[in-house]
Amino acid sequence: MTEWLTEQGIGERRFVRIAGDEITDARIHLEGTPSAGELRQARIRAVRPQALASDGQVEFLLPGGAGGLPEGASAWIEVTREPIPGGEPWKRPLARVVEAGAATLAPDSESLPFPNPDDVLERAGWSDLLEEARSGLIAFPGGTLRVSVTPAMTLIDVDGVGRPADLAEAAAKAAAAAIRRHAIGGSIGIDFPTVSGREVRQRIGEMVDAGLEKPFERTAVNGFGFLQIVRPRRFPSLFELAADRPGFEARALLRQAARLVGLVRLDCHPAVAAALRPEWLEQLGRQVGGNVTLRENAALAISGGHASQA
Template sequence: MTDWLAEHGIGEQRFVRIANGEITDACIHLEGTPSAGEIRQARIKAVRPQALASDGSFEFLLPGGAGGLHEGATASIEVTREPIPGAEPWKRPLARVVEAGTTGKAPKAKPIPFPAPDDDLERAGWSDLLEEARSGLINFPGGTLRVSVTPAMTLIDVDGVGRPDDLAQAAARAAAAAIRRHAIGGSIGIDFPTVQGREIRQRLGEIVDAGLEKPFERTAVNGFGFLQIVRPRRFPSLFELATDRPGFEARALLRRAARLVGSVRIACHPAVAAAFRPDWLEQLGRQVGGSVTLRDDAALAISGGHASQA
């Protein structure tokens, strides 16, 4: 298995694994948010009905309880899931109470320079990966996966042509690869074409097993072609990050703009322009070695922003 690579950008840190010239695994950590595996000092805010802790900047859900501590007590907590985009209370970061002095479990990744003359991520398909995340559409030979994020689970629907057995097997390979490539965790449902016979349904499960890294659990494919998978969920998936479209597009624009040299002009949809933080533009100016001009243009699509040399 290839090593993880880490590219530190403006507003986000990008983690990827690349094999045979293509991105096989990816996730994005948003700057300023708690990192999975990080140890923080927090105050127990509530014990019941839901245990909560706060470090002054973020409120953490404690699914395993407060470890016998009372409200107001201080505790060391380990972040077990980074926050998920959205306003719903359950999308807050998750944590667990740990013993004082516990060491954090930062992900092991080899830093790669950015910006650099060679764009390893782009060559491996980074822009295509972002387009899949924003559109929810993933093409594979003979069909398309349609990915939808719901409060209960991430759903993957299969559309395509050809014999149902062949389409379902191709979709199983594509779905397993997409789950890894987009860091989809938690509960996942795959709706395959209806196939006849226990043998082919068992084969679909075996293909998924071969394409995913453990740990995970899954059901068998039922008679209606539905398979459910449950994977650890430490990070938001790229599809979940893309639900905050203005921020998602602003950070994607920053990555492209950072490869320019000298003064830079950025034009984008007003909603995207509003998502740019002043410190992001200051960092960009230092990286490119020139001034940065941001212009909003309502005629542009939300994903139609562009950056150019001034």
């Protein structure tokens, strides 16, 4: 199994696995948010109709209940899902009540120095990965995957040319790779071209199986070409993070700027400028060893920000 690499950026921590000089798995943890697997001491806030706990700063949903503890009781909780961007209550972080002193093992990882002249992530396609997340479009030989995030599930639609069976098989490989690469969890629907023949549909399902790590469950490909997958959901996907475009683009701009030295100027859309927190700019200034100036430009696309030597 390829080891995880971690890169501590401004406002976020990036996790990747790289094989064959390409990113095979990636996720982003936002600074200041609970981390999956983390233990926290909290207080039970409610047991009905839905169990809730709070550590004084963050409120957690407890899908498994409060473990028999009454309201107001102190408890140790383990974060089982990081918060999902969006205002819906169910997108709050999830946790479970655990015994005091319980511990979970984090996956082995190697920390990458950042900034570093050897940009390992960029060489493996980090910028391309972000472009896929912001656009929802992923090209593969003969077609394109169109990824849409809905409250119920992440939908992957297959478009392309050629024989439906050939297109569906190529899309099965591409979809499985995209699910891993963008940390898509929960309920996932893939709409393949309609193909005839049970053997072909079975082969499409087997190709998805070969591209995904367990655990997950899936249905068979039905007669209309639809397949559903359910994977553990511990982190927001890159597509969900990209839905907060100003914040997503602000952190991407900071990563770009951190590689410069001395006086730095950031040119960006006003919405991105508003998302750049003062403490982030101060941290950037310390990294580059000079003052950071910010210039808003409404004519720029929201993803068109760039950093330059001032």
